[in-house]
Amino acid sequence: MQQTGGASGSQDAGEYGKTEQTARAETAKKGVSFIKNIYRSDVKVGRFLCVLILSGISFGLYKGVQDNYLAELVHINAFERGIVEFFRELPGLLVMLVLALMYRLTQSRIFKISTAIMAAGLFGLLLAGTGKFVVILFMVVYSAGEHITMPVRSTLSLELAKSTQGGASLGITSALGQLGNIAGFVIVTGLFFVFSRFGFSRTNITQFKIVFAAGAALMTGAMLVSLAIQETAIIGKRRRFYFAKKFFKYYMLEVFYGSRKQIFITFAPYVLILKYRADTSVIALLLAVCAVFGAIFSPLIGKLIDRVGYKFVMVTDTLILMVVCFFYGFAHHLFPLHIAYMVICVNFVLDSVISLASMASNVYVQDIAANKEELTATLSTGISVNHAISILIALLGGFLWAAVGIEVLFALSAFLGLLNTLYAATIKTKRNRGF
Secondary structure (H helix, E strand, O other): OHHHHHHHHHHHHHHHHHHHHHHHHHHHHHHHHHHHHHEOOOOOOHHHHHHHHHHHHHHHHHHHHHHHHHHHHOOOOHHHHHHHHHHHHHHHHOHHHHHHHOOOOOHHHHHHHHHHHHHHHHHHHHHOOOOHHHHHHHHHHHHHHHHHHHHHHHHHHHHHEOOOOHHHHHHHHHHHHHHHHHHHHHHHHHHHHHHHHOOOOOOOHHHHHHHHHHHHHHHHHHHHHHOOOOOOOOOOOOOOOOOOHHHHHHHHHHHHHHHHHHHHHHHHHHHHHHHHOOOHHHHHHHHHHHHHHHHHHHHHHHHHHHHHOHHHHHHHHHHHHHHHHHHHHHHHHHOOHHHHHHHHHHHHHHHHHHHHHHHHHHHHHHHHOOOHHHHHHHHHHHHHHHHHHHHHHHHHHHHHHHHHOHHHHHHHHHHHHHHHHHHHOOOOOOOOOOO
16 A cells, blocks of 8 residues: 555656746747747847846846946046947947948947957956056946947847837837846946955955956857857948938937936946945945836837837927926935935936937837838937037036936936927828838
């Protein structure tokens, strides 16, 4: 009887194991099926998506320490932060020219080169000291690679997708990047928590160098994986400056979006660091939370764009922006400092969620572009237009903070968001043609 019971128990365990394996297999099949429903059957997207994850983790490590590194080790004040951002954003302004010079290269080749440039920037920050000039120099190198990647990554994402799944593809690639960011931010939070337990002060440079080393290693890994990505076709000569009348509204939307997003990217972390004394672990944790919400909402917003249209998304996201701007500028007047601190932390996360709606403009361009060459050229122009206003806003923002305070700075951002909403409402939509 005991032997029979043992055999029966063994059989039950075996059946349970098979059931668990079957469940895993079914989950894997659903995941593969989901990808197949979005991407074309004649392309291999795995390596491309892997690069996005690795580079996302690397970016999370870098971004997780960037603002505290600048404020606490390089001693960049609020006014100087605007100057740093001016130079950091210059590659975005020049991206059209750079891509035009690369007109003989395929999209995938440019993607590989830009990843290598980002790795070089991180290695530079690892080996450099804390002198303002050298730190800004390697930040600009990293930024150059990052900005070259932006239009190419979007183009590859749209090109690999089925004709009616452009928004979903952008949502998936954004979500993967966000998942990578989450890992990077969580690692930074954990590392700095451990460092503090070992007696490291918040200005000890060793802890920052460890993070830069990890980021450089991961970006190098991303570069090596990218070398295995299959070559895409050369889509024709890229124009240095591609302006077409039909894209005028897209260019104007990029002006408004570039203005308001630059204020948040540059100064929102500095509000937490300088006004509320948030340390590196807190900033990295907040960025991780932002990335979690980004990973959750990116695919949803992508599907929302496909379902209800890019115009609806463009118009509604800036309504929430009004609330965000108000609390950034005035929370410290309305609440005790510790409550205002929590409000700003929530604000920081909400700000990151509404910024995801910017992918709607890429789908808008795909909808009215005649071919892939025009799509890439227009996205590149849009990034340059975006950054032309961004670098001016960065300088103006630093001046406004120093001269009249953050209240006026974020009131300006709210006004720009309102203009963005009103202008987006004038867009005429049409069926996504796909190509």
